[in-house]
Amino acid sequence: MGETRAKRADERAGDFVVSGRRAELAERLRAAGQRVTAQRLVILEALVPGLHLSADDIYARVAPLLPAVNRSTVYRTLELFRDLGLISETDLGGGARQFELLDDRHHHLICRACGEAIDVDDALVAPLRAALRDRYGFVAGIDHLAIFGMCDYCAHEAERREGLGDTE
Amino acid sequence: MGETRAKRADERAGDFVVSGRRAELAERLRAAGQRVTAQRLVILEALVPGLHLSADDIYARVAPLLPAVNRSTVYRTLELFRDLGLISETDLGGGARQFELLDDRHHHLICRACGEAIDVDDALVAPLRAALRDRYGFVAGIDHLAIFGMCDYCAHEAERREGLGDTE
């Protein structure tokens, strides 16, 4: 009920079956007691698997399709998607937070000295998630960490510099 | 040399020995090739062990003592202190990032559903730091994590709700 109506609306929308991502999202929203709106459907489709996108990137992709949409709506919708577990929201240090579809879980190491970025498999982080669940029953949303620090090279450089008079 | 001069200046400043935090900071700054300024000394002293303070909290504590100080300087100085490993900078979800002196390492779990906050000993997180160092030689600045998710209670609630029609 309601679901049927929505699916028909989706098909009517033009692109026929088209990956069914819209229909999937509609289901998920309804299942979570959320309303299905054009904004939400379009914003979901603006996300690209495997890419980090800022709210503004997403706004830029959405605006042509939905001219009246507002930045606030983009922010609020992304927050909703994050809470539904559809996307991750991460401050990677580039000035704007980045959103990414939650396909395969992974994380990022970022060197504060040289900017190098290293991808990290979730296998290294999973034990922490498990430990938090075991100890506290806490279901941690650790889906896409940005971990800042010093890369191997820069850490050694810093050490060497401290050894000397640290002339910088 | 230079150090001697600075220590004398510190003593002249009035409060005699006064915990020596200023002198300590002066040393650390010099050791890192950074300059010792009044702003930096006062901002350090505005921090309170064990407390989360926002940049604006700190600005409010500093302004009376150093009337011409600017918010930008507070932000820049806190960033410097963070990079020197003196303080942590964490988004705890309250709208403004929080700064805390790095005394004893600990972390926070925050329930996105009910807001409950749970303190976590660093022992649970240390293995991750170690794993990153082992695997990548990466020295992770994981000093004060804010981990968002669902607390035990809320996770069970959510489950129950999904079981039913999810009337929310």
Place this chain on the structure above:
DNA sequence: GCCGTTCTTGCGAATAGTCGCAGGAGCGAC
């Protein structure tokens, strides 16, 4: 289909944080 309730959205203003620049201050050299 139409209606009422409740959730969403657009809008504008407010808050948080960043950046470039020009003047001021720290510190080593003399």
Place this chain on the structure above:
DNA sequence: GTCGCTCCTGCGACTATTCGCAAGAACGGC
């Protein structure tokens, strides 16, 4: 003590993000 080099700071503008509110849209009921 003074000088010069370089870093640091105040300032103002700018970007990123949040918020309150009133109009608009979704959806269950009839």
